[in-house]
Amino acid sequence: MPDSQQPSPPRLDWRSLSGQAGLDERELRAACRRRRYRRGDTVFHEGDPAGPFHLLDIGRVAVRLTTLLGDVSTIDILQPGDTFGEQTLIHGAGDRSATVVALDRVETLTLDAATFDELGARNPAVQRFLLMVLSNRLRATSHQLLEARFLSAEQRLAHCLSRLAHMFADESTDVIPLTQTDIASMTGVTRSTVNRLLHQAAADGTIEIARGRLRVLDAARLHHRARTI
Template sequence: MRFELLEGLSPEERRQFIAACTPRKFRRRDIVCHEGDPGDSLHLIAAGRLIVRVTTPLGHTATLTILGPGEMFGEQALLSPDARRTATIVAVTDAQTLTLNRSQLEKLRAEYPQVERFLTTSLAAQVRRLSAAVLEALYLPVETRVLRRLAHLATVYGDERGKPSLIRLTQEDLASMAGTTRATANKVLRELEDQGVVRLGRGAVTVIDRARLEKKAR
């Protein structure tokens, strides 16, 4: 499995980093961590999909995104001894992660100073993602936000062979990711279905034409 945020490390540093990790397996619907839990480990996703949810100030649950193989979460937790999880992570399929706790990371940092690049790259990438999300929320039409979230999900659930992406996700979750209502998300999905871009099913969306969807999402 290729982890993009480790690409800045040398082959030996990557080998040491992966070797220091502890493999973990989760079944579908397992809770990986709860919002507010102590943030004591980093997870690299080796297989499966994980959904990220947070609690709003009004007490509702909001879905932020879905993470897939090659992605990671929990990097901020390694930088502060009193850090807490900022979201609840749930496995939406069977999943496998590689975990690294704070003491393991400190040992690697002492032995391989270039591991610092890993942390810098990780945090910079997160700032870019958050900045892009704010700009989208402020300036993009809601329909475009739905299309972009769906295009991202098609990538997370897809493969390099271009086969249709079966996204097992409720319309409520998609709407939450785009910051809109279920009715609006449903309208966009119905239009895409009429155009032959997606096929709708119970609790799932199959993206038939990823190239066309990505073009619409620009």
């Protein structure tokens, strides 16, 4: 069972992973095409034909899936240093497995399968880099499954809010641009439970609740709660 007093393990940045794989970041960047998105833009939709692999360089994105009941569920928030769309480098043709939406100004470095193969033919470190990206993804997913299995609703929510507060800490207003429904789907907690727990946190001055977003008022208390709840 994971220790609830331990923070979630940090995801490894693709820039550090490239170095660990022996791949020069400058070579990787030179092989990529930069793409830019405005807040609210959809990078790609679930079910779209497979496209390039994305290295998130600037901004944050939400990853969303359609449930069996037809609802749209936010399953993760990614920040600079994260990656998405790597399945296209493995399977080639196919469909996107999720929808990715820009939460603010976003820039990604993209690498299509053909360019990846050409780069890999010149430099074996490219294949090691992909393996490390996939290993990093598996590690994060395994931790999420452990949290869902062993932590209480209060603990999962505290960990989620602490991570989001850290992720959006560079914003001058400390605003987390997510709805309570987003947070409920990310934590596997019911919407009503999230509403109750968030209002408790608002009552003690930890957060401020607004329509479609949260504002962190006391990040230190939030991080402490995630470690000790």
